[in-house]
Amino acid sequence: xxxxxxxxxxxxxxxxxxxxxxxxxxxxxxxxxxxxxxxxxxxxxxxxxxxxxxxxxxxxxxxxxxxxxxxxxxxxxxxxxxxxx
Amino acid sequence: xxxxxxxxxxxxxxxxxxxxxxxxxxxxxxxxxxxxxxxxxxxxxxxxxxxxxxxxxxxxxxxxxxxxxxxxxxxxxxxxxxxxxxxxxxxxxxxxxxxxxxxxxxxxxxxxxxxxxxxxxxxxxxxxxxxxxxxxxxxxxxxxxxxxxxxxxxxxxxxxxxxxxxxxxxxxxxxxxxxxxxxxxxxxxxxxxxxxxxxxxxxxxxxxxxxxxxxxxxxxxxxxxxxxxxxxxxxxxxxxxxxxxxxxxxxxxxxxxxxxxxxxxxxxxxxxxxxxxxxxxxxxxxxxxxxxxxxxxxxxxxxxxxxxxxxxxxxxxxxxxxxxxxxxxxxxxxxxxxxxxxxxxxxxxxxxxxxxxxxxxxxxxxxxxxxxxxxx
Numbered sequence: 193x194x195x196x197x198x199x200x201x202x203x204x205x206x207x208x209x210x211x212x213x214x215x216x217x218x219x220x221x222x223x224x225x226x227x228x229x230x231x232x233x234x235x236x237x238x239x240x241x242x243x244x245x246x247x248x249x250x251x252x253x254x255x256x257x258x259x260x261x262x263x264x265x266x267x268x269x270x271x272x273x274x275x276x277x
Numbered sequence: 278x279x280x281x282x283x284x285x286x287x288x289x290x291x292x293x294x295x296x297x298x299x300x301x302x303x304x305x306x307x308x309x310x311x312x313x314x315x316x317x318x319x320x321x322x323x324x325x326x327x328x329x330x331x332x333x334x335x336x337x338x339x340x341x342x343x344x345x346x347x348x349x350x351x352x353x354x355x356x357x358x359x360x361x362x363x364x365x366x367x368x369x370x371x372x373x374x375x376x377x378x379x380x381x382x383x384x385x386x387x388x389x390x391x392x393x394x395x396x397x398x399x400x401x402x403x404x405x406x407x408x409x410x411x412x413x414x415x416x417x418x419x420x421x422x423x424x425x426x427x428x429x430x431x432x433x434x435x436x437x438x439x440x441x442x443x444x445x446x447x448x449x450x451x452x453x454x455x456x457x458x459x460x461x462x463x464x465x466x467x468x469x470x471x472x473x474x475x476x477x478x479x480x481x482x483x484x485x486x487x488x489x490x491x492x493x494x495x496x497x498x499x500x501x502x503x504x505x506x507x508x509x510x511x512x513x514x515x516x517x518x519x520x521x522x523x524x525x526x527x528x529x530x531x532x533x534x535x536x537x538x539x540x541x542x543x544x545x546x547x548x549x550x551x552x553x554x555x556x557x558x559x560x561x562x563x564x565x566x567x568x569x570x571x572x573x574x575x576x577x578x579x580x581x582x583x584x585x586x587x588x589x590x591x592x593x594x595x596x597x598x599x600x601x602x603x604x605x606x607x608x609x610x611x612x613x614x615x616x617x618x619x620x621x622x623x624x625x626x627x628x629x630x631x632x633x634x635x636x637x638x639x640x641x642x643x644x645x646x647x648x649x650x651x652x653x
Contacts, residue, residue: 253298256341
């Protein structure tokens with residue numbers, strides 16, 4: 193009811209997301225953060241990680257798959273509670 | 278459930294892999310373009326297998342977009358991750374044999390999605406059912422021309438021996454000209470830029486009329502480069518190199534970056550604006566403006582007419598050969614270097630042969646359907 197509620201929710205979601213991220217191998221974490229947050233290309237990420245762009249693609253795919261599982265669970269829970277994420 | 282039904286987890290992983298694959302950079306060479314096209318076809322085959330596959334893809338695409346849009350990753354401490362990563366690597370190389378770790382890495386760098394990706398095929402999830410509905414390929418045979426009305430109402434006239442693949446989404450209209458030449462009459466849509474990619478160039482328009490010609494590899498004139506001629510409006514052009522990739526997706530480029538109209542100037546890597554009546558060549562090296570172009574000549578092919586102005590006989594023959602299965606082969610370097618001006622019918626290579634017979638001391642022999650022109 194208070195005006196602060198959406199911000200709290202946001203912080204909570206961020207916190208949870210970070211915990212979900214930590215469930216991934218470190219290289220996979222770096223790859224998805226560089227790609228989604230920093231807008232880096234696979235080539236650029238490949239240089240940072242010292243792997244091939246093809247490997248970066250694998251990391252990204254793995255991260256996406258991990259987050260799909262999480263988001264689906266979140267969506268199911270919020271549908272039960274009648275709350276939009 | 279049937280035994281051969283893929284599990285939920287498999288579909289989730291495969292869907293995620295496809296999103297990761299399609300998110301990679303666009304191809305920047307003909308070889309990559311072929312691989313890319315094959316990939317797109319594989320994807321469409323995969324996604325059509327069942328509604329579950331479609332769902333698997335859309336869930337992955339959705340997750341990908343949510344990571345992007347919500348900015349939830351802003352608090353990740355990337356330096357801490359990097360330290361942990363390099364510590365891991367060191368630990369691994371010291372716990373395993375340190376000598377083998379010094380051996381050079383042997384794996385080949387796969388260049389499928391090499392070069393920076395800023396024009397994304399999926400631009401924050403643009404890929405969806407839309408792309409499946411509106412993803413098509415058109416190709417023309419030698420001498421054939423094809424008029425296509427694109428899903429957004431834009432018109433595309435495809436010239437001889439050409440190939441395009443296009444994918445339209447809510448965010449952008451993407452056309453990949455892998456071979457040959459096309460004239461575009463773009464329907465105005467401020468929200469969805471119209472982007473034409475070739476192996477060497479990127480052209481971005483909103484609503485305009487322009488011609489794009491990808492010169493074949495190894496051609497004497499402009500080999501492996503793209504010539505863009507603008508008839509109406511303005512387009513932005515950039516080379517297919519990582520340095521210039523970002524610029525084409527940006528809304529505008531200041532005109533101060535323009536190269537002066539001088540063909541002797543070296544190619545510039547900066548993206549350029551090209552207005553009506555202007556023409557430029559774009560290669561991997563950059564953009565070169567043409568000094569005093571005649572853009573009407575550049576689209577004379579619509580009327581199946583070839584216009585030459587001081588063009589070498591070698592290029593004239595190559596031009597005829599684009600339109601005709603009967604090829605004119607000139608086996609004399611001196612004659613090849615002579616120049617020719619005038620307007621000719623693209624469908625009549627015999628006229629060129631007749632001209633050569635009259636103007637030069639040559640002997641013409643037939644080999645199958647082809648003409649071989651040699652000095653007498």
